[in-house]
Amino acid sequence: MSSTPGDRAAAEVSRPAGDLARSVPRVVRGPRPRGPRAWPWWVQTLVVYGLARAVSAAILVAVSRAQAENPWTGAAPPYLVYVARMWDASWYEQVWAHGYPADLPVGADGQVQQNAWAFFPLFPFLVRALHLATGAGWDVLAPTVALVCGAGAVLLVHRLVATAGRAAVVRRPGLPLATVLVVSVFPSSPVLQVAYTESLALLLVAASLLLLSRCRYGWTAVTVLLLGLARAVALPMAAVVVWHAFVRWRRGELSPRDGVRLGGLFVVALVAGLVWPWVCTLVTGTDQAYLRTQEAWRSGAAVVPFLPWLDVSRWLLGGAGAWLLVLLLLAVAGLVLNPVAARLGPEMQAWAGAYLGYLVATIQPGTSLVRFLLLAFPLGAVGVGWTRSRAWLAVVVLVGVAGQVWWVWELWRLVPPSGWPP
Template identity: 75%
Template structure:
């Protein structure tokens, strides 16, 4: 019951202990993606004909065209319009400005070289970015989380395992941007921990062009600076560089809404576009969580919401999380707080939580027990089956988005 997590992870997956770390990581990731591919293939056979695919579509069609993948394909094919579509009521309608450009731009660049097309390239780019993210997460936990690894030697590989089998992890092999964002978030945290501030700024700017998750990185930069200052190791030159990195992080979080306004000429056009996905509800911080809690549980909803938020805070503030280092610790808290402030809670929240990957290290770090790790893996794979069957599969005419 007290064997290391490294031995537990390798034993459960039959990985040779002599393999280099990167081979172990890629093997874990490949096995997990194989399981997810099997689930997707089985569910695809039950998929009815819909707006995006025929009945029982092929694997490539199923992972390249469903749901938001169709919007990214529009950007890949046609770019962004210079006007926003408006309905008869004058409200902005759903349009591609809600989706960020880096992922479809990468696919388009590869298509210009290979000519393989969206159905092949988009899921492949996502899959490869996910592999890169797994490698970077391993290095991040191994180095920035050295205090936690000293207590749990196998924590880096166990973290990769739990991220790779997370209930919404099939999104890492479909034409969505989660794998790209996961790679960029992990890379930014690793570069920040290694004090490579110039490279971190570049990665955070790219993050701001991949998903709307760059703003929480500003809080991570601030906390990194505070910790360095408290430890007496923040020279004036580094303080200036961190200040520039903070400005870059804030700019990365605001650049896409600004570009939408500049190109379309519509003030707050990005937020008007987001309102279209909320049924016309105004984009305001925090309020949607209270409204949804009341919708789900009546007057008791807000109290239940408080309990959920307290549980999340306890997860972030526990000693295991603190031992992961200031960068991962701060990202966990800042990202969860950002979700509460900026996101309307719904079924997509399961997908969004994938980027809170340091919590996988917290989960793995609670114990060295093989039974615990195995139980979490089994529950996560079962969660994948639920996620693909209930959310990725569309029962026409409409469904809850993944």
């Protein structure tokens, strides 16, 4: 006997739940990604960083074969010695072993001489603590600490771009990993595995920006204070805090309580930027001891804001130097203020502008500028964020690796009796 439509409807209702589930058509999904694309983000990040550091290690080993005997190493030193003792690494080793002098050393001409007070304490003291726990020594621990800090830094850079820079990631989904790649192959990126403080500073800068973007102001204060003991780069964070507060206020998101907390964080950033010069003066009893020490690296010339850039541009290019310097500063301003930088979020955009402005105000431009620019990592995101072209990214990587060869050969390698510092 044939059934009516009503009978069929009743039968459907009375069918067991399992039968109903089996009657629903399956949603056809695409194939799951295989290979590296299926790895968790942190694995991809560490693989990129590890491969880049392996390339840098190969370059350092190759160049070390041509290293002549110098004040820090013998000829053709082993890898660990080469990355643990050259250039400023020897100053950090001195702090690690002996601490800081109670008095500033003064030459026969009455000028303060180069001394350990120019180098911040967090990195060598961290290595000292690990040495007391393990007995492994400076040559092993210092490059290892730098390498591990660099790994932590690129993980935080990835998270920072992926979260604070969501608007940019929507337009270029691979931007977080691409930024990690650009940072990892930057011409001065070998410094991330030598006994310098760049990797620790990069870790603390990225942590501060990430915490600030998530409105974790108490933890941001902690990382900013640590940054003030790692490198002389904490003061720009005060400008970042101000811009973060302004953006939240303009969006109507700033409560009175958060306004007070951000005011306190602004004060913390100022203190972090000034605490080490204050400690230098307090311990040595010499007024402006940190500035007097910095002048020793400028052959006694006074530390004057901005002027060294104009002097160097005129020295290099004569009368046209000042105009070309203006064009360079305008180009940098264009990078910081363009829409791609804005989509990275107010924290990264403000850091890029404040940090570069701070460099112009405080340093004497020279070969070390290539190393200092590593901390301006948001510009790396800007450089790869305006296009999805893999060919462009490949060009950036090739240029970065070639730049590493130049940086290690021309700057890290010393041809006695003198050379340009890295």
